[in-house]
Amino acid sequence: MTQSKPPFDDPLEAAFTQARQTMPPLPDGLMARVLADAAAEMPRPVRQPWWRQIFGTLGGWPAVAGLAMTACVGVWVGGTLTDDLMLSLSPLDEATLDFGAGLGAFDLLLVDG
Template sequence: MAMSDRDDMSGLEVFFDAARAHAAEPSVALMARIEADAQAVAAQTSAPPRPRRASLSSQLYRLLGGWPAVTGLATAAMAGVWLGISLPEGMLDGANESAYLIDVAPELAFDLAGGNF
């Protein structure tokens, strides 16, 4: 730097002092506008969030009775699927066919076999 800070300031300091003493001041109207802005922003940020509309699945969930009912339904559904896909071997193994076949009209069967219409 060609000049020292002291040299630079020898004449400028009186101007800087004058500038500090004659600072531009905000008008009353500006202060009021800024205050109003603050209130508007505060009202925006502190407003409670609007309740969101529940989705269809959550409405159905509540309609069914919440988690206890849904758990029961899910268990029953899984049991049904399991019974449907597994072969009923235990029920048939070694059983006599006549034990579970019921002839509701034996006379009709006889008539058919005899060919007597």
């Protein structure tokens, strides 16, 4: 069985209840000093140049180097293979693929089996 509180009013409990309801007065400027100390301890964001922000978003220097190399290879392949590999449409709207003789190592990819 649980015991219930006695029916009489305890003067000590009444004093505790009154103390919980009233807020003690703060000294002048205490809250302002606490907030100033808290603001001084907050970390400040470091401003970075725009190019570092972009490189960081892309994944850093290794990722940017990979993207630059891919762009260079794309320009090289686009400039070199356009003469050798041409797609032409005949007047009958059928597509023919013309493979030139100068494909180099790419001709191994065209062999079946």
